[in-house]
Amino acid sequence: GEDxxxxxxxxxxxxxxxVINCTYTDSSSTYLYWYKQEPGAGLQLLTYIFSNMDMKQDxxxxxxxxxxxxxxxxxxxDTQTGDSAIYFCAEFILTGGGNKLTFGTGTQLxxxx
Amino acid sequence: DTAVSQTPKYLVTQMGxxxxxxxxxxxxxxxxxxxxxxxxKFLKIMFSYNNKELIIxxxxxxxxxxxxxxKAHLNLHINSLELGDSAVYFCASSPNDxxxxxxxxxxxxxx
Numbered sequence: 001g002e003d004x005x006x007x008x009x010x011x012x013x014x015x016x017x018x019v020i021n022c023t024y025t026d027s028s029s030t031y032l033y034w035y036k037q038e039p040g041a042g043l044q045l046l047t048y049i050f051s052n053m054d055m056k057q058d059x060x061x062x063x064x065x066x067x068x069x070x071x072x073x074x075x076x077x078d079t080q081t082g083d084s085a086i087y088f089c090a091e092f093i094l095t096g097g098g099n100k101l102t103f104g105t106g107t108q109l110x111x112x113x
Numbered sequence: 114d115t116a117v118s119q120t121p122k123y124l125v126t127q128m129g130x131x132x133x134x135x136x137x138x139x140x141x142x143x144x145x146x147x148x149x150x151x152x153x154k155f156l157k158i159m160f161s162y163n164n165k166e167l168i169i170x171x172x173x174x175x176x177x178x179x180x181x182x183x184k185a186h187l188n189l190h191i192n193s194l195e196l197g198d199s200a201v202y203f204c205a206s207s208p209n210d211x212x213x214x215x216x217x218x219x220x221x222x223x224x
Contacts, residue, residue, distance in 0.1 A: 033212060037154075042203060042217040086154055094210060099144065100169055101213055103156040 004091055004104035011110045018079045020107045022072040022089035029091035032065060033101065034074045037086045046074070046087075076109075084111045116140070119204045119216035126194060127224050133190045134219045136204030143209055144168070145187035147179060150201040150218070162187050163209070199223045 004024045012018045024032070033048040049056045049063045049072075056063045062075040072089055089104040119136040126132055138145065146169075147159040161169040165181040176192045191198060201220050207213040 030210070031212070035215075043156075043205075043215040045212050045214065048212055088156065092212075099207075099210065100146075100158050100161060102158075106154045106156075 004089060004102055006087075006089060006104040006107045008105065009108050009110070011112060012079050014079060014081060014111055014113050016079055018074075018076040018083070018109055018111075020074045020076075020087050020089075020109065022074075022104050024070050024072065024089070024091045024102075024104075026091055026093055026102070027067075027070065028093055030094050031092040032063075032072050033090045033092060034061075034063065035088045035090060035103075037088065037106070039085075043088065048092075079109075079111050081111045081113070084109055117204055117206050117214050117216040119202075119219055121219060122217065123220050123222075125222045125224065128194055128196060130194050131190070131192045132194060132221075133188055134202055134204075134221075135186070135188045136216060137186050138204075138206040138214070139185065140206055140214060142206035142211075142214075143184060144207050145181065145184070146205040146207075146213065147187065147189050148203040148205060148215075150203060152200070156203070160187075160189075194221075194223050196223050 006022050034046040035043040047058050060077045064073045086106045088106045090101040117138045144163045146161045150156045159173045160179045162181045164184050178190045181187045201218045203218045204216040205213040
């Protein structure tokens with residue numbers, strides 16, 4: 001299956017941590033990505049993790065991968081108003097029929113003062 | 114600037130018309146893609162090309178015809194536009210097993 005699920009909305013206060021969750025179903029994923037989309041803009045690659053890793057940290061971003069449960073999360077420390085956007089997880093699958101990204105449904109993050 | 118660039122950014126046209134969206138990447142990537150984002154922000158792949166060859170066609174109506182004159186360009190031509198074609202269309206490129214880099218999108222509105 002290729003379903004990638006995310007909760008639709010998350011609201012946090014400025015300065016708090018945000019955790020955005022994602023579940024996927026295809027165990028042959030080689031990479032898992034997080035993209036950010038600001039209003040009216042394109043998709044910005046935030047970070048990615050290889051499927052054989054458990055965790056990756058990049059400044060304020062921490063990605064956790066639980067391959068057994070097919071669960072991916074993105075933690076944003078010290079969330080700022082500029083982090084307000086839609087966040088998409090995506091699984092990348094290398095196949096003989098063509099490599100592709102399957103995107104999650106997106107999580108709208110709202111940061112309140 | 115190294116980037117994926119697509120034109121036009123906005124496209125407003127009437128039902129039944131034919132239109133094209135252009136995409137170019139100067140990242141030296143081998144693979145290019147077209148995605149459609151609907152009004153609920155759901156993103157779905159339409160096509161992928163690797164070195165000018167069609168690799169993926171995700172059951173897109175044949176009114177949509179991608180064309181790749183060289184590996185740095187992937188254009189999308191749409192015939193007989195319908196109301197349901199209104200969406201944001203994103204072009205992307207990637208190395209064969211690396212992350213995809215996206216253009217800023219083309220917002221297509223059908224009147």
